[in-house]
Amino acid sequence: MANKIPHRLYLNENEIPKQWYNLRADMKEQPDPMLLPDGTVAQEEHIYPVFCKKLANQEFDSTTRFIDIPDEILSIYKVYRPAPLCRAYDLERTLGTPAKIYYKYEGNNTSGSHKLNSAVAQAYYAKDEGLKGITTETGAGQWGTALAEAAGYFGLDLVVYMVKVSYEQKPFRKAVMETFDAKVIASPSNTTNIGRAILEADPNNSGSLGTAISEAIEVAVTTEGYRYVLGSVLNQVLLHQSIIGLETELAMQKLGEYPDIVIGCAGGGSNLGGLVAPFMRDKITGKSNPRIIAVEPASCPSLTRGKYAYDFCDSGRTTPLAKMYTLGCGFKPSANHAGGLRYHGMSPIMSKLYHDGYMEAVAYEQTAVFEAAKLFAKRETILPAPESAHAIKGAIDEALKCKETGEAKTILFGLSGTGYFDLMAYTQHNEGTMTDYVPTDADLEASFKDLPQVG
Amino acid sequence: MANKIPHRLYLNENEIPKQWYNLRADMKEQPDPMLLPDGTVAQEEHIYPVFCKKLANQEFDSTTRFIDIPDEILSIYKVYRPAPLCRAYDLERTLGTPAKIYYKYEGNNTSGSHKLNSAVAQAYYAKDEGLKGITTETGAGQWGTALAEAAGYFGLDLVVYMVKVSYEQKPFRKAVMETFDAKVIASPSNTTNIGRAILEADPNNSGSLGTAISEAIEVAVTTEGYRYVLGSVLNQVLLHQSIIGLETELAMQKLGEYPDIVIGCAGGGSNLGGLVAPFMRDKITGKSNPRIIAVEPASCPSLTRGKYAYDFCDSGRTTPLAKMYTLGCGFKPSANHAGGLRYHGMSPIMSKLYHDGYMEAVAYEQTAVFEAAKLFAKRETILPAPESAHAIKGAIDEALKCKETGEAKTILFGLSGTGYFDLMAYTQHNEGTMTDYVPTDADLEASFKDLPQVG
Numbered sequence: 001m002a003n004k005i006p007h008r009l010y011l012n013e014n015e016i017p018k019q020w021y022n023l024r025a026d027m028k029e030q031p032d033p034m035l036l037p038d039g040t041v042a043q044e045e046h047i048y049p050v051f052c053k054k055l056a057n058q059e060f061d062s063t064t065r066f067i068d069i070p071d072e073i074l075s076i077y078k079v080y081r082p083a084p085l086c087r088a089y090d091l092e093r094t095l096g097t098p099a100k101i102y103y104k105y106e107g108n109n110t111s112g113s114h115k116l117n118s119a120v121a122q123a124y125y126a127k128d129e130g131l132k133g134i135t136t137e138t139g140a141g142q143w144g145t146a147l148a149e150a151a152g153y154f155g156l157d158l159v160v161y162m163v164k165v166s167y168e169q170k171p172f173r174k175a176v177m178e179t180f181d182a183k184v185i186a187s188p189s190n191t192t193n194i195g196r197a198i199l200e201a202d203p204n205n206s207g208s209l210g211t212a213i214s215e216a217i218e219v220a221v222t223t224e225g226y227r228y229v230l231g232s233v234l235n236q237v238l239l240h241q242s243i244i245g246l247e248t249e250l251a252m253q254k255l256g257e258y259p260d261i262v263i264g265c266a267g268g269g270s271n272l273g274g275l276v277a278p279f280m281r282d283k284i285t286g287k288s289n290p291r292i293i294a295v296e297p298a299s300c301p302s303l304t305r306g307k308y309a310y311d312f313c314d315s316g317r318t319t320p321l322a323k324m325y326t327l328g329c330g331f332k333p334s335a336n337h338a339g340g341l342r343y344h345g346m347s348p349i350m351s352k353l354y355h356d357g358y359m360e361a362v363a364y365e366q367t368a369v370f371e372a373a374k375l376f377a378k379r380e381t382i383l384p385a386p387e388s389a390h391a392i393k394g395a396i397d398e399a400l401k402c403k404e405t406g407e408a409k410t411i412l413f414g415l416s417g418t419g420y421f422d423l424m425a426y427t428q429h430n431e432g433t434m435t436d437y438v439p440t441d442a443d444l445e446a447s448f449k450d451l452p453q454v455g
Numbered sequence: 456m457a458n459k460i461p462h463r464l465y466l467n468e469n470e471i472p473k474q475w476y477n478l479r480a481d482m483k484e485q486p487d488p489m490l491l492p493d494g495t496v497a498q499e500e501h502i503y504p505v506f507c508k509k510l511a512n513q514e515f516d517s518t519t520r521f522i523d524i525p526d527e528i529l530s531i532y533k534v535y536r537p538a539p540l541c542r543a544y545d546l547e548r549t550l551g552t553p554a555k556i557y558y559k560y561e562g563n564n565t566s567g568s569h570k571l572n573s574a575v576a577q578a579y580y581a582k583d584e585g586l587k588g589i590t591t592e593t594g595a596g597q598w599g600t601a602l603a604e605a606a607g608y609f610g611l612d613l614v615v616y617m618v619k620v621s622y623e624q625k626p627f628r629k630a631v632m633e634t635f636d637a638k639v640i641a642s643p644s645n646t647t648n649i650g651r652a653i654l655e656a657d658p659n660n661s662g663s664l665g666t667a668i669s670e671a672i673e674v675a676v677t678t679e680g681y682r683y684v685l686g687s688v689l690n691q692v693l694l695h696q697s698i699i700g701l702e703t704e705l706a707m708q709k710l711g712e713y714p715d716i717v718i719g720c721a722g723g724g725s726n727l728g729g730l731v732a733p734f735m736r737d738k739i740t741g742k743s744n745p746r747i748i749a750v751e752p753a754s755c756p757s758l759t760r761g762k763y764a765y766d767f768c769d770s771g772r773t774t775p776l777a778k779m780y781t782l783g784c785g786f787k788p789s790a791n792h793a794g795g796l797r798y799h800g801m802s803p804i805m806s807k808l809y810h811d812g813y814m815e816a817v818a819y820e821q822t823a824v825f826e827a828a829k830l831f832a833k834r835e836t837i838l839p840a841p842e843s844a845h846a847i848k849g850a851i852d853e854a855l856k857c858k859e860t861g862e863a864k865t866i867l868f869g870l871s872g873t874g875y876f877d878l879m880a881y882t883q884h885n886e887g888t889m890t891d892y893v894p895t896d897a898d899l900e901a902s903f904k905d906l907p908q909v910g
Contacts, residue, residue, distance in 0.1 A: 006468035007533040013461035078462040079545060080836045090534060108563055110838040112875075152833045172627070172878035176838060178885045179829055374634055378607045381535045383565040383631065420567075420875035423627035430633045 007089060008105075009251050011082040017250075018069055021242040023273070023349060024235065025065035026281045029356065031235075031348040032323035035310060039454040042320045049221050050228050054125040058236040067239065069121075072128075076120045076153065077243070080109040085251035086415075090379035092399070099402035101395055102259070103415040104248045104275060105382065110176065111146035113385060113417030114271050115231050118240035119143070122229040123150035132225035133157030137187065137212030139267075140166055140340035140387065141173030142417055143231030144184070152180035157226075161187040161215045163342070164207035165335055173421050187212040194218055194316040208332045209343045214316025232268025233313065233322075233347050241274025244414065249278040252412070259290050259412035261398055265390040266294035266303060266361070267340050269347025271416040276359075283358055294354065294361040295394040297369070298438045300333040302326060302346045303354055303361035305444060310454050311345060321452055324351040327439075328447035334437035338366055338425030339386025362394060365436040369393050370429040373419065385417035386425055462544060463560075464706050466537040472705075473524055476697040478728070478804060479690065480520035481736045484811065486690075486803040487778035490765060494909040497775045504676050505683050509580040513691040522694065524576075527583075531575045531608065532698070535564040540706035541870075545834035547854070554857035556850055557714070558870040559703045559730060560837065565631065566601035568840060568872030569726050570686050573695035574598070577684040578605035587680035588612030592642065592667030594722075595621050595795035595842065596628030597872055598686030599639070607635035612681075616642040616670045618797070619662035620790055628876050642667040649673055649771040663787045664798045669771025687723025688768065688777075688802050696729025699869065704733040707867070714745050714867035716853050720845040721749035721758060721816065722795050724802025730869040731814075738813055749809065749816040750849040752824070753893045755788040757781060757801045758809055758816035760899060765909050766800055776907055779806040782894075783902035789892040793821055793880030794841025799902075817849060820891040824848045825884040828874065840872035841880055 024030060034042040044060045051059065058067065069077070088101040106114035126134050133156055138144025144160040151158035160182050167174065167186040174184045187207045188195040192215040198205050205211075213230070220228035231237065252258060262279045264272035272294055282288040294303055302325045311326040313319040324345045331344040346354075353359050366386070373389035375396070376382070384392060395413040402409050419426065428434040479485060489497040499515045506514065513522065524532070543556040561569035581589050588611055593599025599615040606613035615637050622629065622641040629639045642662045643650040647670040653660050660666075668685070675683035686692065707713060717734045719727035727749050737743040749758055757780045766781040768774040781800040788797045801809075808814050821841070828844035830851070831837070839847055850868040857864050874881065883889040 008468070008535075010465040010539075013463070076836070080463075084465075109836045110832060110873075111836075116836070149833075149836060172875075172882075175878040175882040175885065179832060179838065179881050377565060377634060378604075381531070381564045381566075381571070381604060383634065418565075420627075423630040426634050427627075427630040430630065 005087050005255050008084040008086045009255065010084050011247060011251055013078050015250060016074065016077055016082050017243055017246040018074065019066040020069060020239045021066060021246055021277050022061065022064055022239055023242070023277045023280060024062040026284050028284060029352065030062055031352040035321040035454055037321065046320065050217060052125045052129050052131070052227050054129065055122060055236050058239055059234060070124060073121050073124050080116065082247050083108060085248055088380055091376060094379055095396065095399050095403065097399040097403040098406060098408040099399040100408065100410045101399055102410070102412045104244060105415045106244060107382065107385070107415065107418035111142060111149050112420055113142040113146065114241060114244055114274065115143045115146035116149060117243055118231060118237045118270065119146035119150035121240040123147065123154050123156055126227060126229065127154040127156055131156065131227055133159065134227055134229050135159045135216040135220045136229050136231065137161045137209060137216045139163045139209045139342050141170050141421055142340060142385070144182070145173060145176050147229065147231070148177040148180035148182035151182065158182040159219060160184045161189065161212040163187055163209060163212050169424050170421050187215050189215060192218045206335050208315055210315030210329050213314035214318055217314065217318060232270035233343065233345065235349060237270045238273035238347060238349055241270050242277040244271070244274040245277040245279065248275065248412065257410055258288065260409040261291045261293060261411045263293045263295060263391050263394040263398070263411065263413040265341060265387050265414065265416060266296045266346065267387060268343045269350040271414050273347055273350050275414040280353060280358060292359045293394055294350070294359055295390040296361060296363050297337065297341050297390065298363040298365045299337045300327065300342050301363045302344065304363045307448055307451065308351060308355050309451050311451055313345065321454060322348045324348045325354065327444060328450055330450050331447045336435050336437055339422055341387050341390065364390060364393050365438065367429065367434050367436055370434060372396050382415065383419045384415060385419045386422050388414070388416045391415070460542050460710050463539040463541045464710065465539050466702060466706055468533050470705060471529065471532055471537050472698055472701040473529065474521040475524060475694045476521060476701055476732050477516065477519055477694055478697070478732045478735060479517040481739050483739060484807065485517055486807040490776040490909055492776065501775065505672060507580045507584050507586065507682050509584065510577060510691050513694055514689060525579060528576050528579050535571065537702050538563060540703055543835055546831060549834055550851065550854050550858065552854040552858040553861060553863040554854040555863065555865045556854055557865070557867045559699060560870045561699060562837065562840070562870065562873035566597060566604050567875055568597040568601065569696060569699055569729065570598045570601035571604060572698055573686060573692045573725065574601035574605035576695040578602065578609050578611055581682060581684065582609040582611055586611065586682055588614065589682055589684050590614045590671040590675040591684050591686065592616045592664060592671045594618045594664045594797050596625050596876055597795060597840070600628060600631050602684065602686070603632040603635035603637035606637065613637040614674060615639045616644065616667040618642055618664060618667050624879050625876050642670050644670060647673045661790050663770055665770030665784050668769035669773055672769065672773060687725035688798065688800065690804060692725045693728035693802060693804055696725050697732040699726070699729040700732040700734065703730065703867065712865055713743065715864040716746045716748060716866045718748045718750060718846050718849040718853070718866065718868040720796060720842050720869065720871060721751045721801065722842060723798045724805040726869050726871040728802055728805050735808060735813060747814045748849055749805070749814055750845040751816060751818050752792065752796050752845065753818040753820045754792045755782065755797050756818045757799065759818045762903055762906065763806060763810050764906050766906055768800065776909060777803050779803045780809065782899060783905055785905050786902045791890050791892055794877055796842050796845065819845060819848050820893065822884065822889050822891055825889060827851050837870065838874045839870060840874045841877050843869070843871045846870070
């Protein structure tokens with residue numbers, strides 16, 4: 001009973017970081033630059049039609065190590081943060097592992113995930129620039145919900161293009177977004193040129209993040225007073241999400257702990273990049289050498305089976321090109337894939353670090369991931385998001401290795417969100433009807449064929 | 456920005472109370488005793504066939520002021536508690552009120568509500584007594600989910616009778632309970648004599664908490680190794696929920712604060728009774744004199760329009776009789792009523808205190824309650840349960856009175872849970888299709904006719 005380390009450690013409000021940390025400032029080599037479709041290097045002003053200026057500035061800033069968090073953003077962070085650092089005593093006991101398992105729990109807000117950290121920042125900058133509205137895409141719905149919350153707070157209009165398969169599987173995600181006054185449209189839709197073209201070719205297209213991005217950007221650049229915002233992949237998003245890692249680092253310092261292994265689920269890289277930022281810095285600078293592991297779904301395996309190449313960020317092939325691990329911008333995860341982590345690419349920062357050997361990656365099939373999720377739920381009173389459950393599965397596997405070797409390693413993982421909106425997937429798992437899907441090599445080869453010939 | 460009082464105050468783990476507080480020990484007059492249907496006073500042993508012995512003991516213990524929380528329960532409390540005491544700065548600013556608004560947020564666990572506090576206790580005692588399983592009812596699903604979580608933790612079988620209208624409106628509640636291995640049955644059902652009788656008389660009966668209780672008890676008393684557990688109304692439940700008030704009291708002490716007004720939503724009284732316990736003690740003993748306000752739905756107005764009389768605790772008229780504010784055990788709230796707070800009666804302890812003038816009560820219609828919920832969500836990043844939104848509405852109204860009078864009162868309310876499973880109701884409100892319903896005097900008179908003639 002009398003554990004010196006508490007089950008949940010909350011920092012004090014005045015310990016919430018007042019600056020974001022820009023990992024690029026410490027990287028030995030920078031990610032390759034964004035390119036325009038003609039192969040020339042993109043400049044900051046090229047993305048002004050799409051993004052707010054302040055955010056475009058953050059996107060291109062690879063040298064400022066710490067960036068002040070504006071007071072208006074800090075004051076909202078204080079409403080729902082700090083997020084607790086939790087010790088999974090019950091899970092450790094159940095596994096019989098000598099490992100210490102910690103997790104950073106980011107699901108304690110209506111959006112149910114870490115996405116709110118960047119949503120608040122992006123909505124604030126849009127409001128501060130005098131914009132009328134913003135557009136975005138959402139897959140599983142975490143990002144759309146977070147942005148609806150943030151836009152509602154600042155009184156900005158918001159149009160959300162939601163991947164159709166999620167829109168249909170998660171009717172209540174739409175309801176939450178509408179509660180915060182967002183307009184939610186299933187993608188592909190008839191409201192954009194790109195959506196209409198896709199539907200014409202394939203009326204039953206169930207959508208993809210890449211397509212939803214194309215539609216959201218089209219609306220942003222063609223509507224007066226609107227800009228586009230994105231919940232992952234971008235450098236600016238990883239910057240905002242660094243608050244996860246900074247809080248975790250401080251909380252662990254207070255406990256006299258440091259992780260041997262840091263595990264994050266990996267879709268576009270927003271949670272992963274935010275969580276690992278200070279630990280990756282330590283690894284780059286040689287201060288310490290934690291293992292850093294990205295866990296992705298076997299059905300959308302950008303790191304473990306993708307190509308490190310320039311690719312479009314959207315399916316409509318309208319964005320600049322990013323050098324990243326990609327499955328090809330036309331890749332669509334199988335419709336049986338539950339939850340998020342369905343993006344074809346991966347954050348250029350995380351891609352570069354993975355490419356340079358600073359990070360490992362592992363892929364799991366979803367039935368195994370849901371097993372881990374349910375075990376975790378029963379021990380820790382939190383129903384995890386399927387996304388986050390990938391990190392849980394990774395942590396459990398590492399803890400079980402410790403059980404074999406007898407090593408008392410310190411494992412840290414990111415519990416990026418809750419599964420309240422993923423209950424159709426949980427129902428499938430409860431009823432034994434959930435299936436796995438792994439793309440064949442031929443599937444991927446076909447998808448790689450369309451990679452742009454640049455860079 | 457530099458508020459001395461933080462937005463969220465979390466106690467340290469070692470400050471979680473180690474004893475529950477039994478308000479009865481400080482009441483000037485005790486609630487009237489439970490009666491058997493023949494009018495004689497019930498004794499502890501009369502309820503042994505239904506309840507675990509330790510819980511029956513707590514039910515009848517009106518003298519022990521503090522009761523130790525077993526270590527096994529404390530160790531689970533530490534997984535999801537302490538719950539934060541929050542200062543609603545943003546809501547205050549939006550309302551333009553000089554009042555200080557605090558809320559105790561109990562929704563930070565998978566069950567999404569305070570119900571887990573008693574679920575863990577009751578499941579523990581059942582396991583400790585060597586039982587194989589437990590049965591219960593659930594209305595909106597908070598209690599069933601909490602108990603599923605607790606039973607799953609201790610490896611107990613659990614059968615949940617869920618009010619049919621909620622079962623149909625909230626398919627995902629069932630999914631969560633099943634994720635924790637509970638068996639969920641829509642009530643009235645064909646699995647019990649009482650259910651079959653009700654369905655024979657009215658095949659379209661949409662269920663009530665009273666009916667679900669009858670079914671759950673029937674199964675408990677006729678199944679070897681099973682007992683029944685209940686999420687509200689009972690003395691034992693208020694005892695367990697006192698942890699809400701005790702933590703709140705300590706947190707307010709740390710801030711140098713004391714509430715002028717304490718507001719709780721009122722269904723069966725579990726959240727209300729738990730939150731107000733220490734403040735009610737202060738009021739009874741004359742240490743201070745806060746206003747204590749119960750907020751109930753106008754569609755199920757047991758305190759504001761019910762009779763203070765002996766009544767059955769279930770619709771099947773199988774339980775002992777409790778003296779309480781009741782609408783009659785046959786009362787069924789209109790099917791358009793969203794969320795919980797649909798019980799025909801009210802905790803005998805709370806009923807007695809209300810009857811003796813220690814507490815006020817107010818009733819609101821649900822569209823106004825959802826307005827308050829949405830305003831709160833936009834300012835505080837939490838989507839409230841409809842139940843809890845009654846308390847929000849009460850707090851907002853008191854804060855607006857302060858705006859008129861210029862008084863800087865300290866208002867405390869209980870945010871008992873989140874609304875992740877109430878999105879059909881939010882959708883109705885978003886789309887403008889939500890309706891109100893207030894029973895007519897004739898409706899209530901008809902319902903009162905069946906009150907038992909005892910006491």
